[in-house]
Amino acid sequence: MTTTPQAVRRASPRTRRTVTPPDPARSLLPDAEPVRLLAENGTPLPARADYPEPPAEVLRELYRRMVLGRRFDTQATALTKQGRLAVYPSSRGQEACQVGAVLAVRDTDWVFPTYRESMALVARGIDPVEVLTLLRGDWHCGYDPTEVHTAPQCTPLATQCVHAAGLAHGEAYQGRDTVALAFIGDGATSEGDFHEGINFAAVFKAPVVFFVQNNKYAISVPLSRQTAAPSLAYKGVGYGVPSEQVDGNDPVAVLAVLTRAVAHARAGKGPFLVEAHTYRMEPHTNADDATRYRDGAEVDAWRDRDPVARLETYLRARGVLDDAAVAEIAEQAEAYAADLRTRMNEQPTVDPLSLFDHVYAEPTPQLIEQREQVRAELAAAHAEEGDA
Ligand SMILES: Cc1ncc(C[n+]2csc(CCOP(=O)(O)OP(=O)(O)O)c2C)c(N)n1
Numbered sequence: 001m002t003t004t005p006q007a008v009r010r011a012s013p014r015t016r017r018t019v020t021p022p023d024p025a026r027s028l029l030p031d032a033e034p035v036r037l038l039a040e041n042g043t044p045l046p047a048r049a050d051y052p053e054p055p056a057e058v059l060r061e062l063y064r065r066m067v068l069g070r071r072f073d074t075q076a077t078a079l080t081k082q083g084r085l086a087v088y089p090s091s092r093g094q095e096a097c098q099v100g101a102v103l104a105v106r107d108t109d110w111v112f113p114t115y116r117e118s119m120a121l122v123a124r125g126i127d128p129v130e131v132l133t134l135l136r137g138d139w140h141c142g143y144d145p146t147e148v149h150t151a152p153q154c155t156p157l158a159t160q161c162v163h164a165a166g167l168a169h170g171e172a173y174q175g176r177d178t179v180a181l182a183f184i185g186d187g188a189t190s191e192g193d194f195h196e197g198i199n200f201a202a203v204f205k206a207p208v209v210f211f212v213q214n215n216k217y218a219i220s221v222p223l224s225r226q227t228a229a230p231s232l233a234y235k236g237v238g239y240g241v242p243s244e245q246v247d248g249n250d251p252v253a254v255l256a257v258l259t260r261a262v263a264h265a266r267a268g269k270g271p272f273l274v275e276a277h278t279y280r281m282e283p284h285t286n287a288d289d290a291t292r293y294r295d296g297a298e299v300d301a302w303r304d305r306d307p308v309a310r311l312e313t314y315l316r317a318r319g320v321l322d323d324a325a326v327a328e329i330a331e332q333a334e335a336y337a338a339d340l341r342t343r344m345n346e347q348p349t350v351d352p353l354s355l356f357d358h359v360y361a362e363p364t365p366q367l368i369e370q371r372e373q374v375r376a377e378l379a380a381a382h383a384e385e386g387d388a
């Protein structure tokens with residue numbers, strides 16, 4: 001073996017320079033400030049090369065679906081008051097997140113929603129009556145998840161994170177470029193399943209976008225009582241996952257940031273975490289009284305950051321929307337709500353025994369026994385009715 005003079009110089013302790021290796025954590029950290037492309041009053045902010053603005057026709061469609069989504073949301077709340085829905089968790093104020101996120105993925109990608117995401121699901125094109133089936137208490141899920149590439153809405157917090165990681169890993173393993181988009185609440189990032197899901201996805205480079213809607217509350221618990229993290233996006237770095245923060249009431253920025261996060265996952269670079277700063281304008285659900293834990297001034301401040309108005313102002317100024325277009329979209333939204341009302345007023349016939357049908361692919365002995373108990377009770381009740 002020959003030793004070159006350079007090699008000797010490199011090895012010599014007298015001449016070795018201490019070069020600080022690049023900090024691998026730095027590239028994973030989000031910008032200190034949430035990404036924002038529109039000011040609160042709807043005027044455009046300086047363009048960013050890393051987050052190009054989506055095309056005008058996409059922004060028009062984003063606006064249209066946000067208007068429909070908001071109308072759907074108010075209609076659903078009204079249906080709880082009429083006894084047509086058992087419960088409804090509103091996402092009013094979160095329209096940019098709900099609609100922007102689903103517009104960033106393909107129809108063949110998988111979405112993993114929570115109970116808060118009814119608006120996102122209708123924006124994805126799922127029949128609103130099917131979306132509300134769970135909340136009406138008829139079935140655990142009203143749509144066929146495999147047909148619409150959308151998991152059932154999860155009520156147990158953060159369980160969808162492990163489902164998303166598993167599905168994304170399975171799809172990649174089979175050579176498909178499917179991305180999984182998991183919706184998560186701020187409170188749910190304190191759950192074990194969030195950590196297990198993101199860790200698994202990071203280790204296996206599973207194409208998952210973890211999308212945290214930080215709406216500042218977990219029912220009555222404010223964010224400050226939930227976490228000491230400077231930002232929920234910082235939770236990515238500990239798992240080796242890059243992240244970004246975005247103004248969740250800026251629809252253009254949400255779509256731009258999610259589009260890039262989805263592209264990152266689809267390119268095989270592993271998961272990405274996005275934290276959107278937004279606000280839940282309504283109580284946790286129709287059964288909650290939010291005045292007991294937050295004051296009106298806070299809610300009013302967020303009313304001024306309305307995402308629908310922000311996008312409308314911007315698109316009008318750009319000439320993408322005018323009075324006629326806005327009126328036409330409002331009309332579409334009214335027709336959509338009217339159709340939903342009519343169909344939700346039809347009383348569905350649900351076979352109580354169907355409760356057991358989809359719990360497991362193969363029913364367990366316990367389920368078979370419970371099903372038999374219910375069947376016998378129903379038969380006895382029918383017999384009694386017949387006697388009367
Ligand atoms: C594992 C689990 N623990 C507790 C609950 C009760 N629970 C339902 S919603 C909720 C708050 C969740 O807040 P967040 O994650 O911020 O989502 P948001 O409701 O604000 O969209 C809690 C604690 C639950 N559903 N699942």
Ligand SMILES: [Mg+2]
Pocket residue numbers: 185186187213214215216217218219
């Ligand atoms: Mg929350």
